[in-house]
Amino acid sequence: MNAPFGAFEHPVVVAGGQVLTERGLERLDLVVHQGIVVELGASVDHPAGATVLDASGALVGPSFVDLHTHLREPGREQAETIETGTRAAALGGYGAVVAMPNTEPTMDTAAVVHMVLERGRNAPCEVAAAGAITVGRLGAQLAPMAELAALGVELFTDDGTGVQDGGVARRAMDYCRGLGVTYAEHCEDLAIAHGGCVHEGAWSALLGLPGQPAAAEEAMVARDLLLAATTGARLHLLHLSTAGSVELVRQAKARGVAVTAEVAPHHLSLTDASLKGYDPCFKVNPPLRPAEHLEALLDGLNDGTIDAVATDHAPHTPELKDLPFDQAPPGMLGLETAASITYEQLVAGRGATIERFFEVMATQPAKIARLDGTGARPFGHSVHGQRVAVGTTANLVVFDPEVRWTLEVDQLASKATNSPFSGARLVGKVRHCLLRGEPVVTDARSTR
């Protein structure tokens, strides 16, 4: 049992919770020392000097992993920084996040990726990096993917835009296959989207806003599934939002295509009817869709077609987000509300098991990002997404599914305030979060 890099020295006891182990949920206490779970039992001796965290009435499992976080550093530090974004992530129960590469400059060189990883090293939540597929995310020339992969980059994406040229996508997938890394797509055919900033349907017509049809997403999903089958590359589909996309993934998985997919909490909980007040807080890309899409996404998440929940945490300054709807940038905050929304929609609303909740929030995203111990870890990332057992790294979340709370955006740790759930009553909240054994969140407050 080797202590993980950067492990917390002191003993911590997590007492009284329902703990997710290989056998399912069990009422257990656990002792953590030097970053490792060293004891699990119905009642354990408290080591001298241990910090005791009360987990009664709460669930204890692997801390969450976010496949899709916009930390905005470098370049847009007015909206978020690695420091504020990782504090928000820890408060949301995350032990690791994958930083998206649409920074300024783009994360398309080893220097920029190195800087992000280095600045994330001592954060309260581990920072992994996604690299850009193309230089400047312009869709033409491939980024130096091998150099980025050598730094431990496991996911490549031009997120913010999809790779429009199928020939470029095919070549990038060939490289991904060769490097053993994953090609991750923001699925949006810009020619079909034709500048639409909301879903094309009854609400776009009523509000007089330019819409983009579901087909703009689905055309690229279909293309990439064919290319993944052609090249043998691992494909991950970002923030899926339509019923047709879910069906395409379901069919491709049945054919044996190596594809995984994620969905964002807002697409599981909000429809395009939220746009009726023209509040740019509800502007997001892909756009909010009618209820039948939301239902299909929840079904897909429940039955395993969609593998993971990912926040697409997209902070924006008020100067930009308060512009008129058609001019405001798309994106919403997600890190501090994702667990509550997902628990409410999937477990409380859909009857999914608590095991499935931890699968979609922790285990599957850790696997997809290869933060489950299988990936290269030159920056000392620890192992995530494991069920609790003696000997596992203590990346743990204590989530209270009963707490009811009202979201006040000025109380968020994120620098930005563009949450669509501002003022909403939410159910379920992260109580404690441990990173490599360190209580980085206790009683819903950051210790950093």
Ligand code: DOR
């Ligand atoms: O709504 C979004 N915001 N979708 C994206 O794909 C990018 C993101 C951002 O970076 O703001």
